[in-house]
Amino acid sequence: MSFSSLFDGGAGSNLTYGGAVSQPAQGGVLSALSLGLQSNMEGGGQGEMRRMGIIGGGGSGDRDSGGRNSKEEDNGSPSGSDNLDGGSGDDQLDLENPRKKKRYHRHTPQQIQELEGLFKECPHPDEKQRLELSRRLNLESRQVKFWFQNRRTQMKTQIERHENSILKQENDKLRAENMQIKEAMRNPMCGNCGGPAMLGEVSLEEQHLRIENARLKDELDRVCSLAGKFLGRPMPPSLGSALPLSSLDLAVGNNGFAAALGMVAPTLSAVPDFVSVGGSSPLGSVVTAPPGRTTMGGVDRSVERSMYLELALVAMDELVKMAQMEEPLWVGGGLEGGKEVLNYDEYLRAFPRCIGEKPVEFVSEATRETGMVIVNSMALVETLMDATRWMDMFPCMIARTTMTDIVSTGVAGTRNGALQLMHAELQVLSPLVPIREVNFLRFCKQHAEGVWAVVDVSVDGIREFPQPGESNMGCRRLPSGCLVQDMPNGYSKVTWVEHAEYNEAMVHRMYRPLLRSGIGLGARRWVATLQRQCECLAILMSSSISSRDHTAITAGGRRSMLKLAQRMTDNFCAGVCASSSHKWNKLNRPESIGEDVRVMTRQSLDDPGEPPGVVLSAATSVWMPLSPQRIFDFLRDERLRSQWDILSNGGPMQEMAHIAKGQDHGNAVSLLRASAVSANQSSMLILQETCTDASGSLVVYAPVDIPAMHLVMNGGDSAYVALLPSGFAIVPDGDGPGQLAAASDKSDGRRAGGGSLLTVAFQILVNSLPSAKLTVESVETVNNLITCTVQKIKVALNLENIV
DNA sequence: TGTCTAATCCCAA
DNA sequence: TTGGGATTAGACA
Numbered sequence: 001m002s003f004s005s006l007f008d009g010g011a012g013s014n015l016t017y018g019g020a021v022s023q024p025a026q027g028g029v030l031s032a033l034s035l036g037l038q039s040n041m042e043g044g045g046q047g048e049m050r051r052m053g054i055i056g057g058g059g060s061g062d063r064d065s066g067g068r069n070s071k072e073e074d075n076g077s078p079s080g081s082d083n084l085d086g087g088s089g090d091d092q093l094d095l096e097n098p099r100k101k102k103r104y105h106r107h108t109p110q111q112i113q114e115l116e117g118l119f120k121e122c123p124h125p126d127e128k129q130r131l132e133l134s135r136r137l138n139l140e141s142r143q144v145k146f147w148f149q150n151r152r153t154q155m156k157t158q159i160e161r162h163e164n165s166i167l168k169q170e171n172d173k174l175r176a177e178n179m180q181i182k183e184a185m186r187n188p189m190c191g192n193c194g195g196p197a198m199l200g201e202v203s204l205e206e207q208h209l210r211i212e213n214a215r216l217k218d219e220l221d222r223v224c225s226l227a228g229k230f231l232g233r234p235m236p237p238s239l240g241s242a243l244p245l246s247s248l249d250l251a252v253g254n255n256g257f258a259a260a261l262g263m264v265a266p267t268l269s270a271v272p273d274f275v276s277v278g279g280s281s282p283l284g285s286v287v288t289a290p291p292g293r294t295t296m297g298g299v300d301r302s303v304e305r306s307m308y309l310e311l312a313l314v315a316m317d318e319l320v321k322m323a324q325m326e327e328p329l330w331v332g333g334g335l336e337g338g339k340e341v342l343n344y345d346e347y348l349r350a351f352p353r354c355i356g357e358k359p360v361e362f363v364s365e366a367t368r369e370t371g372m373v374i375v376n377s378m379a380l381v382e383t384l385m386d387a388t389r390w391m392d393m394f395p396c397m398i399a400r401t402t403m404t405d406i407v408s409t410g411v412a413g414t415r416n417g418a419l420q421l422m423h424a425e426l427q428v429l430s431p432l433v434p435i436r437e438v439n440f441l442r443f444c445k446q447h448a449e450g451v452w453a454v455v456d457v458s459v460d461g462i463r464e465f466p467q468p469g470e471s472n473m474g475c476r477r478l479p480s481g482c483l484v485q486d487m488p489n490g491y492s493k494v495t496w497v498e499h500a501e502y503n504e505a506m507v508h509r510m511y512r513p514l515l516r517s518g519i520g521l522g523a524r525r526w527v528a529t530l531q532r533q534c535e536c537l538a539i540l541m542s543s544s545i546s547s548r549d550h551t552a553i554t555a556g557g558r559r560s561m562l563k564l565a566q567r568m569t570d571n572f573c574a575g576v577c578a579s580s581s582h583k584w585n586k587l588n589r590p591e592s593i594g595e596d597v598r599v600m601t602r603q604s605l606d607d608p609g610e611p612p613g614v615v616l617s618a619a620t621s622v623w624m625p626l627s628p629q630r631i632f633d634f635l636r637d638e639r640l641r642s643q644w645d646i647l648s649n650g651g652p653m654q655e656m657a658h659i660a661k662g663q664d665h666g667n668a669v670s671l672l673r674a675s676a677v678s679a680n681q682s683s684m685l686i687l688q689e690t691c692t693d694a695s696g697s698l699v700v701y702a703p704v705d706i707p708a709m710h711l712v713m714n715g716g717d718s719a720y721v722a723l724l725p726s727g728f729a730i731v732p733d734g735d736g737p738g739q740l741a742a743a744s745d746k747s748d749g750r751r752a753g754g755g756s757l758l759t760v761a762f763q764i765l766v767n768s769l770p771s772a773k774l775t776v777e778s779v780e781t782v783n784n785l786i787t788c789t790v791q792k793i794k795v796a797l798n799l800e801n802i803v
Numbered sequence: 804t805g806t807c808t809a810a811t812c813c814c815a816a
Numbered sequence: 817t818t819g820g821g822a823t824t825a826g827a828c829a
Contacts, residue, residue: 106808106827124819146810149820154808 107147111137115147123152174220181209181216210306214313215408218417218445308407308459312419312443314354315457315479320447321350322368323483323495330368339517342366342499355458355476362474362501367518369527370495375534377452377484377492381415384454384482385444387422394529395570396691396698396729397521399425399435399579407441416446421459426475427577428520429698429729430759431598431619432508435577436475436500436521450486455479475502482526494530496523510623510757514734525695532693536661556715558659564718565669565689565700567609572700572725575600575617576761584617587779596620597786599779603770608720613768615724618782619761622790624799628730628756632697634797635728636690638672643796644789647686647703649674656685657713666692671709672701685709687723700727729759760790 107115114137118125125133125148134141185206322329329350330340344364358364373380383389387403401424410418419441426436440456447453458476478499485493498521504512514520540562553561571582578584584600597620604610624631634640638653645653657671672686687709688701702723712718733755762785766778794800 127818143809145819147808150808150810153821 107137107139107143111139115144115151119148119151123148123155171220174216178213178216178220181213185209207303207306211309211408214306214309215411215417219411305407308419308421308441311354311457311459312441312455314352315441315455316443316445316453318351318354318479319455319481319497320453320483322479322497322499323453325350340368342368355460355478358501359474359503361503361505362476363504363516364499364501365516365518365522366478366497366499367522367524368495368497369518369523370493371527371531372487372491373494373527373531373534374491374538375530376490377450377486380482380484380492380494380530381444381452381454385415385418385420385442393533394526395533395566396429396573397426397525397529399427399574399577401425404439410444414446415444415452418444422456425579426521427573427579428511428515429573429576429696429731430508430511430621430757431576431578431761432596432621433511433515433520433577434506435579436502438475438477440477442481447483451484453481453483455481474506475500494527496527496530498523498526508621510621510733512734514731514757517734519695519732519734528693528695532662532667532691535663536667539660539662553657553659553713554715557713560712560715560718561657561659561671561687562661562669564712564721564723565687567718568687568702568723568725569689569691569698569700571610571723571763572698572727572761575725575763576619576729576759587774596622597783599782601766601774604765605770609722610724611722611765611768613765613770614772614774615763616766616774616778616782617761617763618786619759620786620790621757621759623733623755624758624794624797625755626797626799627754628697628732629692631728631730631756631758631793631797632666632690632692632699635699635730635793636666636688638670638688640796641672644792646785647674647684651675653686661691664692666690666697671713696729696731698727698729700725702726724763724765726762726764727760729761731757733757758790758793760786760793762786762789 114133118129118133122129125144130144130148131141133139134144137144139147328343328346331343332339332341342364347366375383383393387401391398391401401422403420404423405421407419407421408417410416421439422442423437423439426438427433438458439460440458442454442456444452444454456477457479460476478501480498480500482497483495487493498518500521502515504515507515511520515522518524573579574582575584578586578598578600582602584602587599587601597618600617602615602617604612604615606612635644638655641653642648642650652675653672654675655670656673659669661667661669667690669687669689672688674684674686684703685706686701687704688699690700691698702725704721704723708721712721735754762782764782764785766772766774766782791800
């Protein structure tokens with residue numbers, strides 16, 4: 001006898017336990033029976049099931065239940081549950097059974113068994129599956145639906161309970177550990193003799209504990225917030241939002257970091273300061289590192305790490321507040337076109353000067369920007385924490401970067417809590433703006449599920465770094481970085497804060513408003529670049545690449561071409577900014593060179609990506625009273641190229657291939673060909689990359705060999721394509737409405753009110769012998785080239801009268 | 804008193 | 817209209 005035969009056996013066997021328990025006298029018995037069955041069922045096995053079937057069959061003999069069921073059916077009620085509720089149509093039941101009693105019933109073990117079976121395979125059956133099951137089990141379709149609904153809820157609750165207990169255990173463990181540490185700190189013992197430890201002996205261990213403790217603090221914080229989430233109420237201790245320096249319940253005293261940086265320490269703890277910078281500790285004794293211990297600039301390495309950690313925590317706190325607070329910290333935002341400005345009085349009130357006082361000759365630049373970026377928080381965090389990927393994400397902003405040191409790799413294989421020391425050269429694409437060289441800590445913290453923050457803060461005060469060269473402006477970054485929050489649509493909301501102090505005297509007057517406005521190296525540029533680059537990645541990764549190809553390029557060819565274009569643009573930026581990634585020799589300016597044209601040379605020796613010989617770079621920046629968009633559109637239009645480009649041979653150019661890198665047509669890599677062919681350049685094409693976003697635009701190009709390009713477009717290695725880039729960088733002049741006009745005096749030769757700064761740069765091979773000496777003629781040639789190009793552009797844009 | 808379970812109510816997509 | 821979360825109510829340990 002099978003289940004189906006039981007259930008298919010007509011009215012008598014068409015039973016439900018609802019019918020059975022509707023008998024008050026038997027309800028308890030049968031329910032107990034059903035429970036007993038359930039436990040049997042758990043034993044599993046066909047024999048068991050059959051037994052249950054038989055017992056169930058006995059139940060089916062209960063005429064009352066059978067009868068009642070048929071009555072229910074006769075009743076024609078659309079819902080079994082209505083009947084079970086003692087619906088008004090069932091007078092007999094109301095009379096015979098107290099309403100409370102008959103409402104309750106449980107599905108039969110068989111039914112549950114079957115439901116469980118399907119649930120294992122598919123916890124979310126569709127309408128069809130549910131109907132089929134309800135037919136088979138003789139249940140209302142809605143009963144099946146409710147069952148699955150409840151089962152899912154139950155499953156969720158079980159999982160949550162399980163996770164909760166794990167978190168609680170973890171939490172207890174951390175508390176215990178913390179107590180131990182606290183205890184150990186109260187009674188320092190010498191590891192060798194067991195006697196009371198001397199202060200000098202404790203310091204190493206103590207510093208280790210501090211680091212460990214900070215990590216535990218973070219971890220506990222995370223666990224508490226998670227546990228709180230599951231319990232639906234906050235779990236003490238909640239330390240995440242507390243000011244790190246004041247949350248001394250866990251932090252083991254004040255570690256002297258503040259003193260090291262000239263800050264006023266908020267508290268003095270029982271634990272003395274071991275860091276002695278330019279003086280003695282509060283106890284009056286200078287602790288010198290014992291022999292064999294690593295020291296850096298006189299500061300113990302573990303002390304140094306502890307200082308990094310403390311600084312990172314303070315910086316993180318500041319970043320989060322800077323990103324989230326509104327007025328009075330930030331004023332002037334919100335209105336159409338109005339720019340937010342940091343209220344420095346309020347800033348100084350709200351935050352400790354975590355990296356010390358601002359040098360007198362420095363100016364401040366603080367900007368904030370929020371934008372939606374098509375990337376998830378984890379991916380963005382990974383990119384930011386990886387030096388190479390970070391540079392690839394912001395190619396025109398970062399000239400060079402290295403990871404100097406890793407202080408912490410993060411908790412449990414994630415980037416949460418990762419702390420690293422980095423060096424970077426940040427650039428604005430103009431010879432008039434020196435590179436910003438910064439040594440900073442980068443600290444990553446997960447604040448909630450899908451919410452991350454990455455903060456940078458300068459560390460020049462802690463470790464000795466080589467003094468910046470002359471092509472480098474003094475610069476320090478106050479807590480800067482971003483808050484990333486996952487959005488349901490796959491985008492992230494990124495709030496960027498960029499706060500720097502730099503020596504403005506090193507920057508040409510023309511570029512000062514740009515920098516102060518935040519378009520130069522501020523939050524707007526970071527966010528705009530991030531948006532553009534992520535959009536590009538999304539487009540390249542999507543299968544439906546929107547392409548206006550005139551020629552069919554294979555996917556491999558497209559990749560190669562983009563890689564080549566990226567190398568071209570990177571080299572262009574390196575030439576404009578004289579970054580240290582290439583060894584440029586600055587030329588003492590001969591008389592013939594214009595005042596603002598910077599000329600440099602370098603030797604190209606073993607790089608297959610460049611022609612060998614002496615490479616000369618010339619770059620200049622000029623102001624133009626036109627919008628960046630207007631200039632960009634003009635320069636990237638291949639049909640208008642003959643108006644300024646000698647490579648066009650006097651005629652319009654033709655686009656041979658086009659790879660879109662963004663929604664905006666201005667973001668693309670294309671291949672151009674001069675339609676007017678001259679004898680010696682017949683085998684030449686022009687590779688061009690253009691990009692544009694709210695912070696500026698770029699047109700970079702390089703003549704390339706046709707056979708070499710052919711190879712690349714078929715997916716060949718682009719590393720062997722020799723090229724030297726030239727091009728333009730266009731940025732708004734920063735003097736737009738509402739911008740500071742601090743530097744817009746007459747000496748710039750510019751008028752107030754929304755123009756552009758155009759940088760023109762060429763790299764050309766002046767001699768194919770790397771050892772050759774530079775001649776005055778070649779310098780004059782390149783100077784002529786650059787001044788003529790600028791002049792031609794001005795003429796084409798009707799600006800010939802502008803000096 | 805707390806847990807399990809079938810069912811209901813209400814809200815948002 | 818549907819599914820999910822919150823809630824209810826009866827049974828039971």
